[in-house]
Amino acid sequence: MLEGVCAAYGESQVLYDIHLHIESGEAVTLLGRNGVGKTTLLRTIVGLHPASRGKVCFDNEEISKLPAYERVRKGIGYVPQGRGIFPHLTVEENLRMGLAALGGRGKSARHSVPDHVYELFPALRQMRRRKGGVLSGGEQQQLAIGRALVTRPKLLILDEPTEGIQPSIVQQIEQAINDIRAELRIAVLLVEQYLDFAWAIADRFYVMRAGRVVDQGKTKGRDAETVAHLLKV
């Protein structure tokens, strides 16, 4: 479903011949310390950062040359680090922004936020009229994931969803992501520092170090501790 990538940041190369592969419906986690290029890799896939060489393929189609908004319309949902909530838009408006991705996919679907988003995150329905900027970190994270689901993705990309969020909410988010996978059969690409969380969600993992993949495999039957040494500072 997804193949790719290689990227450079300005003069310095950040990513070196990364080969990433995700099957449809599969959950894959990308692990690594700060600054190894995980976020750059995700941004390259989404199209917010140009790839210097190599290519990104999605659904058997090369998308490297497409602008970000067209890639998103093909079915890549993106939840960035820091969550990317529009602070002066209401919760409902934030969700409705996701409908922009449905441009050219039939008109009837374009006007309302699907109910299953509110069912997944009931708190969002109550906060519909509040500004996105006043929400807590956990609420914003739920909003960001909900908003990405409004775009009807085939692949959901999550960049450190647990960062700066209290443990009880982390549990809820873990549950929600597993529900999304079970019900909607959406593939997930998860970047995480929090190993237990990543292991609870992913089928497979990649570990990155200095712009290269240094370890990969299945999470099942593999003790999370065996990759922990690659992540320690």
Added chain:
Amino acid sequence: MGESAVIAGQVFNGISVASILLLAALGLALSFGLMDVINMAHGEMLMVGGYLSYLTCKFVHGPFAFLFALVVAFVGACVLGALVEVSVVRSLYGRPLDTLLATWGVSLILQQGARSIFGAIGDEVTAPQWLNGSIALHHGFLSGVNLPYVRIFIILLAAVVLVGVAVFIARSRWGMLLRAVHQDREMAEALGVNTRMVDLVVFALGTGVAGLAGSALALIAPVTPTVGQSYIVYAFLVVIVGGLGSVLGITLAALLIGLFSAGAQIFTSVSLADVFLLLMVVAFIQFRPKGIIVRRSRAIEET
């Protein structure tokens, strides 16, 4: 005519000048707030709107020809603005200084074009019959004040356009996209928004509103090839004082500047009033530096 009547008359004049300034400044503020683009050809959109009204009124007759001329001016300035955006502004994206220079070039081309077609002497739009006349006050302490219908019409036009733009931004789907792109361009893109399309629509809307301003202006003064030049400076002052991305701020600033220059003209000549106005704006920037200057230099750093 008493002293209070003179002041009331100038207040009224100030508000009607403010109305035109407001229409001229709205588009500038929108495109600068959203795209960090300073459109030096914005004043020429007034000029184009003025000439389009002149032409429409020349060929279309009847009592409501001028209303039709307003529509023509708006649509024409929108289309011209869209052409400028696609051909010049878009290809210089993220290079504010180059855009400044290139749009200045566009402005010179449009001015010279108008001079070649219409000549350097102004063309007048005759106000329709129903705008001839005025409300004259004969009683009370405001006795002697004269309120021409034309100026009342311009104030109403500005109010309607202002409310229209505010509702468009606050309620419509495109308005929501505009606000989202303004707050976080990258995230909007990552949700499937064609942000360049939003830029284009906003830019064209802004130039269209400037076209309306030119059309309104044509009612009270002859349209000349350089009419835009004389108004664009004030429009920039409005944007500086009003701040960016705030329709309310722009409205207040337009009123402030319109009233200030009309008020100063009671006591002194027009050119001295301009001097005082500029001094006031300079002083204002010292106390409220969150105006255009801070934004612009940051925009340059980011590129």
